[in-house]
Amino acid sequence: MSDPSKQTDSGQTSDPGIVQTEDESVDQSPINPKKRIIRPWLLFGLLALLVVLLTVRDDLRQNTAKSSENAVRYVAFDMLGWSPRDLFIWRLRVAGLLDSPLGQRWAEAVDRAGEQPVQASGQYSTTETFASDEVEAHIYQVSLERGEKLIWQFSRLDTADSRLYASLERREKNDREWSTVTDLDADELTHSQVISKAGDYRIVLQPELFANAEYSLAMANGGSLPFPVEGATQRDIGSVFGVDRDGGARKHHGVDIFAERGTPVTAVIDGHARTGTSDRGGKHVWLSGSMIGLGSARYYYAHLDAFEVESGDKVKKGEILGYMGNTGNAITTPPHLHFGIYSGGPVDPAPFLKPEPMLPDR
Numbered sequence: 001m002s003d004p005s006k007q008t009d010s011g012q013t014s015d016p017g018i019v020q021t022e023d024e025s026v027d028q029s030p031i032n033p034k035k036r037i038i039r040p041w042l043l044f045g046l047l048a049l050l051v052v053l054l055t056v057r058d059d060l061r062q063n064t065a066k067s068s069e070n071a072v073r074y075v076a077f078d079m080l081g082w083s084p085r086d087l088f089i090w091r092l093r094v095a096g097l098l099d100s101p102l103g104q105r106w107a108e109a110v111d112r113a114g115e116q117p118v119q120a121s122g123q124y125s126t127t128e129t130f131a132s133d134e135v136e137a138h139i140y141q142v143s144l145e146r147g148e149k150l151i152w153q154f155s156r157l158d159t160a161d162s163r164l165y166a167s168l169e170r171r172e173k174n175d176r177e178w179s180t181v182t183d184l185d186a187d188e189l190t191h192s193q194v195i196s197k198a199g200d201y202r203i204v205l206q207p208e209l210f211a212n213a214e215y216s217l218a219m220a221n222g223g224s225l226p227f228p229v230e231g232a233t234q235r236d237i238g239s240v241f242g243v244d245r246d247g248g249a250r251k252h253h254g255v256d257i258f259a260e261r262g263t264p265v266t267a268v269i270d271g272h273a274r275t276g277t278s279d280r281g282g283k284h285v286w287l288s289g290s291m292i293g294l295g296s297a298r299y300y301y302a303h304l305d306a307f308e309v310e311s312g313d314k315v316k317k318g319e320i321l322g323y324m325g326n327t328g329n330a331i332t333t334p335p336h337l338h339f340g341i342y343s344g345g346p347v348d349p350a351p352f353l354k355p356e357p358m359l360p361d362r
Helices: 033-056 058-079 084-094 101-107 109-114
Strands: 123-130 138-144 148-156 164-172 179-183 187-194 199-207 213-223 237-239 255-258 264-266 271-278 282-288 298-307 320-324 336-342
Touching: 084 101, 084 164, 101 109, 109 138, 109 199, 123 138, 138 148, 138 213, 148 164, 148 199, 199 213, 282 320
Parallel strands: none
Antiparallel strands: 123 213, 138 199, 148 187, 148 213, 164 179, 164 199, 237 255, 255 336, 264 320, 271 282, 282 298, 298 320, 298 336
């Protein structure tokens, strides 16, 4: 029922000036001509030594190559928002193949597959193949809300050296363009992405030209936080985010979770607790990932009957913070927890509290 009063954090920064004193002495003695000759030879010698080291030391050469590769990936993927597939299209353009009928068909394969993507909400798994004489892409799509978590396992089943481009892409609501979130590694490990922006998400798979490929993909989506009330589930949410309060004077900035008085409420993250009492929230706890609540989301537990922690306590995820009650302006209602999330403003907690995603058995 309760919303905390708004709080703002402010900070000031200043640019220090560079001060030069008039008493600094400057050496104006003439430069020794021998130094002018030695310096270029010294630089040449260092360069030659570096070349020799890279030639004879495999580890240094591999590290240098790896650093160069990482730099290229950072510029292409992080700064420009390209996917590995976009990089291959650029290579086709440089080779003069992009304008050919085959190049055009390859470049347009994702658009064709995107017209009828496989809907993969909840749990989904598949094993598929690409034939070398076909030009196609496979797309697996799901709509996600902020706070949900997408998990996946992706593996390559064949042993060919050909490239199979795989990426996770996002299209925000009311937008038509797709952007790359990350590229996928075919390593059979479970990877995850917590959703920071609501919209459509898709996994795009496409082999390079004339390539055979076989792969396995499993994916699932669900909540990214544990439920904050011991023994309760989403079915126990009785009042949702955004509904009117006080005759429309304000909105409900959280969800109300109902359970018996004295039911433990627990920390959804590792963090720092701050307790308090107010007319609206009654006995309440703020939980944040940092000591002073800056730089991370803050979680609000209101209407508690009693505290289990004290202000300033460092707590672990799952640790009891207090016990359910109806203090504050909830005194006329059954015991419940008002749970809110604040990150740049109030955020709907419901998607965060969906059941944890689990990959289907394969």
